Structure formats: structure tokens, C-alpha cells
Amino acid sequence: MSRQPTGEDAPSGRARPATSADVARAAGVSRATVSHVLNNQVERFSAETVERVRDAALSLGYVRSAAGRALVMGRSDFVVLVLPYTTFTNVQDVIEVLSSEVEKIGLSPVVHFSVPRAQTATSRRLQHMVETLRPAGVVDLGGLSPHDIAFLDEVGCMLVNGEGQGQQQPDYNTAIGDFQARHLRARGYPTLAYGFLSDARDDPYGQMRADAVAAYCAQERLAPPLYLRVPLEQEGARKVLEEALPRTGVPLAVACYNDLVALALADAAKSLGLDVPRDLAVIGVEYAPFGQVITPRLTTIAADVPVSLSHIIQALDEGFGGFRASEIRVGTAEEAFRIVQGETT
Amino acid sequence: MSRQPTGEDAPSGRARPATSADVARAAGVSRATVSHVLNNQVERFSAETVERVRDAALSLGYVRSAAGRALVMGRSDFVVLVLPYTTFTNVQDVIEVLSSEVEKIGLSPVVHFSVPRAQTATSRRLQHMVETLRPAGVVDLGGLSPHDIAFLDEVGCMLVNGEGQGQQQPDYNTAIGDFQARHLRARGYPTLAYGFLSDARDDPYGQMRADAVAAYCAQERLAPPLYLRVPLEQEGARKVLEEALPRTGVPLAVACYNDLVALALADAAKSLGLDVPRDLAVIGVEYAPFGQVITPRLTTIAADVPVSLSHIIQALDEGFGGFRASEIRVGTAEEAFRIVQGETT
DNA sequence: TTGTATGCGTTATCAC
DNA sequence: GTGATAACGCATACAA
Numbered sequence A, B: 001m002s003r004q005p006t007g008e009d010a011p012s013g014r015a016r017p018a019t020s021a022d023v024a025r026a027a028g029v030s031r032a033t034v035s036h037v038l039n040n041q042v043e044r045f046s047a048e049t050v051e052r053v054r055d056a057a058l059s060l061g062y063v064r065s066a067a068g069r070a071l072v073m074g075r076s077d078f079v080v081l082v083l084p085y086t087t088f089t090n091v092q093d094v095i096e097v098l099s100s101e102v103e104k105i106g107l108s109p110v111v112h113f114s115v116p117r118a119q120t121a122t123s124r125r126l127q128h129m130v131e132t133l134r135p136a137g138v139v140d141l142g143g144l145s146p147h148d149i150a151f152l153d154e155v156g157c158m159l160v161n162g163e164g165q166g167q168q169q170p171d172y173n174t175a176i177g178d179f180q181a182r183h184l185r186a187r188g189y190p191t192l193a194y195g196f197l198s199d200a201r202d203d204p205y206g207q208m209r210a211d212a213v214a215a216y217c218a219q220e221r222l223a224p225p226l227y228l229r230v231p232l233e234q235e236g237a238r239k240v241l242e243e244a245l246p247r248t249g250v251p252l253a254v255a256c257y258n259d260l261v262a263l264a265l266a267d268a269a270k271s272l273g274l275d276v277p278r279d280l281a282v283i284g285v286e287y288a289p290f291g292q293v294i295t296p297r298l299t300t301i302a303a304d305v306p307v308s309l310s311h312i313i314q315a316l317d318e319g320f321g322g323f324r325a326s327e328i329r330v331g332t333a334e335e336a337f338r339i340v341q342g343e344t345t
Numbered sequence C: 001t002t003g004t005a006t007g008c009g010t011t012a013t014c015a016c
Numbered sequence D: 001g002t003g004a005t006a007a008c009g010c011a012t013a014c015a016a
Helices: A020-027 A031-038 A047-060 A066-073 A091-104 A116-133 A146-154 A172-186 A206-219 A234-248 A259-271 A310-319 B020-027 B031-038 B047-060 B066-073 B091-104 B116-133 B146-154 B172-186 B206-219 B234-248 B259-271 B310-319
Strands: A078-083 A108-113 A137-140 A158-160 A192-197 A226-230 A252-256 A280-283 A300-303 A337-340 B078-083 B108-113 B137-140 B158-160 B192-197 B226-230 B252-256 B280-283 B300-303 B337-340
Touching: A020 A031, A020 A047, A031 A047, A066 B066, A078 A091, A078 A116, A091 A108, A091 A310, A091 B108, A091 B116, A108 A116, A108 B091, A108 B108, A108 B116, A116 A146, A116 B091, A116 B108, A137 A310, A146 A158, A158 A310, A172 A192, A172 A206, A172 A252, A172 A280, A172 A300, A172 A337, A192 A206, A192 A259, A206 A252, A226 A234, A226 A259, A234 A252, A234 A259, A252 A259, A259 A280, B020 B031, B020 B047, B031 B047, B078 B091, B078 B116, B091 B108, B091 B310, B108 B116, B116 B146, B137 B310, B146 B158, B158 B310, B172 B192, B172 B206, B172 B252, B172 B280, B172 B300, B172 B337, B192 B206, B192 B259, B206 B252, B226 B234, B226 B259, B234 B252, B234 B259, B252 B259, B259 B280
Parallel strands: A078 A108, A078 A137, A137 A158, A192 A226, A192 A252, A252 A280, B078 B108, B078 B137, B137 B158, B192 B226, B192 B252, B252 B280
Antiparallel strands: A300 A337, B300 B337
């Protein structure tokens, strides 16, 4: 009886947060009852009791202690969202969408960024996070190394990555490369190339997309695409293009890893006296704002964030109860991505 | 005695994590001793005991349970980093630097993004996070509303925002505006303007920087800067510029909120037949990659991430022990930012 | 220098 | 239908 819950009626601070015991007292029931009611196991209680408990909880501003709960459950209600370093403009939208999904299943999202430049440090950090937070699950958006994944398995932490059970997961990266190649071909370009970031550490998806472009070329009996490794500075980009052109001739059409690569190549082309899109065509991925405020405007691929995440959302739901299984449909690549026609193709 | 710590010697998974009791048993001491040693209260123990405990902990892979610890301490070892929606390219660097600082004080960083488009949802999420995680502190990088801040105070959660105690905090936004204005003046432009994002929700710092530009103009007895609200699409940007020019004449020099605004204006100028930088000069802020792979290359302001965060790092240290106070120096604006001379001024 | 006892807030089990 | 009680893993005041 040493500390009152709402004791010194609030000089605007420091009040000890209400506990389930406080709620129990206020509602005139036991702590066990409070626990049951607040976990929605209401079937066996009188409607009146349920309401009294809920009212009391509400008016006391009671919030279940994650600590107490985690202690007794063995794991917390948190879900870690692991994001790759890749700096796509809409990371925040991705986070937003996934966060709200996590909340729908009654869990709490927590964000974690991978830092490929310091792989071991990142792994250590994630490891520490998992060990101390003991999250209900980890959602992988591409930042996890095989080592990390093995670790999660070892400690028995659930991994959600959209490669879940049944449903073949849509391979969006392949779809993206394929879309780019098809678009360039449809615009009449006979010779394709793929533009990587020169720094592979920043380019987690590039190879898959390039493979898709290569596959398309093979299928269409076109020459296999030349691979360009484009540095993000003018002179380097120009040099790469300068060396490529004699081997491909013009017009050359480049499917680029992202809008930045596309921009660098377009600029390099202009500095070499080439015309875009006549001599060099580029298509990016991202629909970054900068690509839409330049001349020529970038042709690119835009993602519908919620749809492109639907396989993860589905895996998430499957992993935790699957209550919403029926409402969730995994979007096709056609629904998830669309070509934004600019002036560079 | 029902469950062995390393019981069924690892069929590669599911082993119950070691507890302090396991460590105590292995080291032949009591749980209290383990607790003390592992919290670095080693003064009162024999070197041999300390070592035995540490060895045991290490070989068992023991990790303090955040749950148990948080339960008894009243708060967890987590620190929430609250980031504004602003999509500066180097958010991830910022996160990286602050994360490692947080770790140096022995706490664990967790990231939270504000979403101004859904202010109430964001606040609710942060609120929930604070209530359930009961973090040791919250670091505000500009995403918190006054309402959020009041809430933190109410629940007695420590707020770190660099506006801490002594040390006047460097007003970096004012410095940035000032730098831009000085630079433009030094390059010989007589007429200045300020380029906002047209969508103010995405522009948390704009007003402070514009004020700095205005102050500089006043001080230098220049005409007060015209305010441009630049939409991020070509036609809108062109219109804004088109309407501004008759009121300012050429050459006009615009200090921009970020590189994107600068790019949009430069492109608009070209589409109006103006020469950059002769008729229109722009300077951005961010040193975004895209600004360096276009022609003309953007003049901009680059931040030294660690230095520009030094006031927060200091506040962090002050808030939690202050063990490193002597090593930490808050950087001046001159150290934190530098002009990157491109071809647009 | 070390051990004992207690409490933190929650949930599960079982008795009523 | 409801309540008492025993864990969960840790930190700490206090006893030895």
C-alpha cells in the first residue's frame, strides 16, 4: 500500500502507471478476471463484469505491461521489420503499410535497418535486438544475411519473408526486369543492356532483374544484354557508356536498376552528344520525384506499395493466426507495378 | 528441475535461453552475485569470482532478459529514435550514427517514423510504443508534435532533442539558410528568393531557413527574398518561376529547401529559355546523389552527419550518465556543413 | 565477499 | 463464473 496508483492527483507527471491490480480493485474483481477480460476471453463472464472491467481499465488508462507479459509468455508482442539499406524513396510508405498490418494482428511494429557496409555490426545489432526483445516475429524485406536467418531459426524466432508455405510467391524482381525489357522492345529498341549500380553493396536486387532481362532477350532471340556498372558520378558514367557503345551500336536501350542509374546514363548520353531517347533509351525503377522534374522526364516503373507488399502481408497473417486469410489476396506483378511513360524511351 | 538449460543437447534449436540462475549454478555462486557482476558492480568481488561468472555467462551464451529487467526496473533499455517524414537521402546514415551512440551508452536503439499525413495515427503509435516498451528515452529529430512531447512528459519518459540544459544548441536550420544566402551573394547575385516545397507537410525546416535568408537580406540591405512555393512537377514549377520573374527580374538566385526543389527550378528555367546559372541560380541542401549526375551539376550544402548530430549525441550522453562528456564537442555550423560548388551558381 | 528474500506485472492452472 | 496462487527472470536491500 506504499504507492497509490493515482495518488497525488497529478501535479502533471510522474504518476505510476496503472497495473492490473489497480484495475481489479477498481472493478471489484480479481487480477485473473481482469487478465481474462482484457484478453478477450469473455465467453465465461457475465456481461456486467466484462463491462465493469473494461470501464475501469479505460478510466485508469491501463495498458498491459509489455515487460510482465513478455516475461510470462517467453516472447514479446513486437514484430521487427528489417529493411535493407537500399534507399528507395518510399521506404517510409513501406514502413507505414507494414506497420499498420502488424497492428491489425494485435502486435507492435519496430523498425530495424540493415547496414551492408558493416555487415557484422548489423548482424550483431539484430541479434542483440532479437535476444533482448524476443519479438514474436521478424519480417525480412531483404536486409537479412543467411547467417542472420540461421540465427533466427536457432533461437526459434518466427521469420516472415513472403516465401511462406503454399502460394508460390510472386517474384517481383524478375517481373520488374521483364517489364522493363518488354517495354523497351515494344518501343522498338533492338539492342538491350542492363544498368547496375557500380557499388554492388547498394544493389540487392540488381542481379535478379538483370537475369530477367537476359531471359527475355534469349526468348526473343535478341543479343544478350550488355551489363553496365554505372558509377554515380558524371565522368565515370560517361566512361562506362563510352566504352559500351562501340560494342552495341545505337540505338541502345538500357533497363536500369533504379531511377538514379537511368538519370546518370541519360546525362552521360547528352554529354556525349547523343540524343535521348533516339540514340539512348533508359527506363528506371522507383518513380522517384527527381525523375519527374527533369527534361527529358524519366520513363520508369512505379510500385503500388500495398499491393507489392501483399505477399508479405499474407505471410504475416498466416504466421499469426490467419484470421484475415480470406480478405487477403496476393497481387500479381501486373497489379503491383506499372510503367510510367516519360520521355526517355 | 523440470527443464534443463542445455538439456537435449541441441538438435539445432528450441533450447530454452540460459537464465541468470543457470549462470549462477555454472559459476558456483548465487544469482545475486551474477547480477552484480554482470552489471559491472565488480568492486566488491574477488577477481576470480568475477572471471568465473563472466566465463560462465559467455559459455552459456547468457543474455539478460529484457523482460525481467524491464519489469523490475520500471523501464526498458530501449531508446526510441523518432524521425520526421522528411526524406533526406541519408536518413539511414543518421540512424546509423545515432544507433551506435545509443549502444555506446549501453542502450538499444529502436526506430520510429513520423507520418505527418496521419498525425493522429502516428501519435497513437508512438504513444502505444512508449506505453508498452517503456523506453529509457526518446530522441526527437523533428518528428514530434507538441502534443507528443506533452505526453512524454506526462508519463515521465526522458526526451532528448539537443535543446538540453546548458550549451546553447546550434541552430542548424538558421545556419543553413544563412550559408545559402551568403554563398549566393558572394557569387554576385543581387536578388535572392527562397524556394519552399509547395506541400508544407513535407517541409518541417523550411520556414526557419527562409527566415535566415530574409534576415541576411535585411542585414545586407537587399530586397527581402520572394517566397516561391515549388510543386514537384514540371508544369507547376514552371508556372511558379514564370510568375516570380517579372517581380524580381534576372538574374535571380534561389536558396532552396532541398536539392529536389533546386532541380525543379533549374529545369523550369531551362524550359523557359533561361540560362542556368546566368539568369537563374539555385542552391539546394542535401548533396543528394541525383544532383551530381545531372548537367548542370547542382550547387548544394552537404552535411557532415556525425558532426551535425553532435548536439544530440551530447544531449544523449548528458541524459544517461554523461560518462563521455569530455570527449564530446558540439560542432559549429561551419564544421557541420559545407558548400558543394556545382554549376548552378 | 557472498547469499537470502522479496517484488516487479502478467498469465495459466486449478480450486471453488 | 470467479478467485487464489504459482511461476516467469531479474535487481536489490539486507543479512550473514
